[in-house]
Amino acid sequence: MTPQPDPQLGAAVSAADRAHVFHSWSAQELIAPLAVAGAEGSYFWDYEGNRYLDFTSGLVYTNIGYQHPKVVAAIQEQAATMTTFAPAFALEARSEAARLIAERTPGDLDKIFFTNGGAEAVENATRMARLHTGRPKVLSAYRSYHGGTAAAINLTGDPRRWPSDNGSAGVVRFWAPFLYRSPFHSENEVQECERALQHLEDTLVFEGPGTIAAIILETVPGTAGIMTPPPGYLAGVRELCDRYGIVFILDEVMAGFGRTGAWFAVDHFDGVVPDLMTFAKGVNSGYVPLGGVAISGAVAETFAKRPYPGGLTYSGHPLACAAAVATINVMAEEGVVEHAARMGADVIGPGLRDLAERHPSVGEVRGLGMFWALELVRDRETREPLVPYNASGEANAPMAAFAAAAKENGLWPFVNMNRTHVVPPCNISEAEAKDGLAALDAALDAADAHVA
Structure with a gap:
């Protein structure tokens, strides 16, 4: 599906959200939730027409993608x-x-x-x-x-x-x-x-x-x-x-x-x-x-x-x-379980290990199937995390910069503390997964900028 921009409706959705929706795990006045217009398969899009490859599967639950x-x-x-x-x-x-x-x-x-x-x-x-x-x-x-x-x-x-x-x-x-x-x-x-x-x-x-x-x-x-x-x-x-x-x-x-x-x-x-x-x-x-x-x-x-x-x-x-x-x-x-196993072994895992070789901010790659994490660090030798444990505000700026860079490249990342998790839908295509890895590659430059 091709997203059809409708900024006016998007602004109305955001205004109603701001006025009436109380969001979980958040300081209400410090967030600006993206107004989502639609979703299909491994993608979702906003009212501006921006389309994102979802490497979060919602909150790691859309295992067969959106709108099957x-x-x-x-x-x-x-x-x-x-x-x-x-x-x-x-x-x-x-x-x-x-x-x-x-x-x-x-x-x-x-x-x-x-x-x-x-x-x-x-x-x-x-x-x-x-x-x-x-x-x-x-x-x-x-x-x-x-x-x-x-x-x-x-x-x-x-x-x-x-x-x-x-x-x-x-x-x-x-x-x-x-x-x-x-x-x-x-x-x-x-x-x-x-x-x-x-x-x-x-x-x-x-x-x-x-x-x-x-x-x-x-x-x-x-x-x-x-x-x-x-x-x-x-x-x-x-x-x-x-x-x-x-x-x-x-x-x-x-x-x-x-x-x-x-x-x-x-x-x-x-x-x-x-x-x-x-x-x-x-x-x-x-x-x-x-x-x-x-x-x-x-x-x-x-x-x-x-x-x-x-x-x-x-x-x-x-x-x-x-x-x-x-x-x-x-x-x-549709063999989704088998597909997830193969993609993890043949595409996601090798792709992430390749990124680790080229980006000094990646301390460790770990995972299996469609369940992966990159541990981001300031120093590979000492394993000092890219941001402190439970960081917020200015202390979390390096991870915020990484996340912003990912979104600019059309990738919606899962970010938690000093890690980014790679958890797309289990039925994501090989081509989509490789697109996501390329966007992740570009975004990691922002993390590399904070390596000691």
């Missing part, structure tokens, strides 16, 4: 048949969505509890774990993001937790593995895995294993930096959970549904099966809000004759579930 015709049609068909219905009933769209999800989850995660999004999935997974074990504490990693609701934000490791950190009773944090900035002074992945597991066991032993309900991890942490865990780590966490009777929760809200080149990121780690797994975002490409918890047989049995004390008015909403059914079917029919 088969999913749009499924939503329209469902709306014509049954727009909404209460969650206590069995509905075709709801049952089929649950079946298709369970068909793809590992092990015996065959029961699906639907939520409206990822944060509510985490809320309910931790509630299930505490009720299942009768224990109060949950362990989570410092480098993590699990959502913005009450329990989820307090499980989160990043600074967005700090202003609301008044409900952390029962939350204990630990350091997960990250070799590039190892908290364990490791020299290789084997050491990082061993030392991270020992640190985790020491933490739970000193906290008292009998007080710990669950350990929650993002299978591959997303917003925190896309750090694929070293071989053996998730298996080691699974063993610790089994040894101490702890529920193992994997958060696949961002990493799931093809993002890593597998249906779920845990599929990359042979034999590892969590007790609970949260999902959202890519389950229906974000077309209608939907999330959920995939539940193991043992945890489900806890609530076989004991009511589960939780629920949502819109749990398993028919429009959202119809979108999920269509999205999963599209991904299977």
Whole structure:
């Protein structure tokens, strides 16, 4: 679709937004949200006619791109048949969505509890774990993001937790593995895995294993930096959970549904099966809000004759579930998961490593599938970040300059702290991906200007 400029309408949209919309995670008077006129595939455009290649997939959820015709049609068909219905009933769209999800989850995660999004999935997974074990504490990693609701934000490791950190009773944090900035002074992945597991066991032993309900991890942490865990780590966490009777929760809200080149990121780690797994975002490409918890047989049995004390008015909403059914079917029919794996291995990964060789601001390239991060630094030797941790204002100027340069080149980047994440739709074409890498190449010159 060719964008048709309409600056007057764009100005009206922006004015109404400024007057009435309260935006998340923002100082309201310091932002100027772009007025978006439309989107299709891997692109969106504004009312001025500027077109952007979206290397963010929205908030890493448009895994099949914008406006996929088969999913749009499924939503329209469902709306014509049954727009909404209460969650206590069995509905075709709801049952089929649950079946298709369970068909793809590992092990015996065959029961699906639907939520409206990822944060509510985490809320309910931790509630299930505490009720299942009768224990109060949950362990989570410092480098993590699990959502913005009450329990989820307090499980989160990043600074967005700090202003609301008044409900952390029962939350204990630990350091997960990250070799590039190892908290364990490791020299290789084997050491990082061993030392991270020992640190985790020491933490739970000193906290008292009998007080710990669950350990929650993002299978591959997303917003925190896309750090694929070293071989053996998730298996080691699974063993610790089994040894101490702890529920193992994997958060696949961002990493799931093809993002890593597998249906779920845990599929990359042979034999590892969590007790609970949260999902959202890519389950229906974000077309209608939907999330959920995939539940193991043992945890489900806890609530076989004991009511589960939780629920949502819109749990398993028919429009959202119809979108999920269509999205999963599209991904299977069009080989989206396999495409993401191939693009990561043959195009995105090699392309980003090539950029790293030519740009001194790139300290590390890491990722898999369509889930990548560039760590931007002032000094490759010392690994000093391009901007300080949680920088804002003038301190964040180098990253702001990089982002502005990317947009000038028609690329909408995902920027977080000193990183840019490369997370386009999983079905992006090879030509589009190469266009994005070229725009990223040009934008990195702005970051290079701040290298020591």
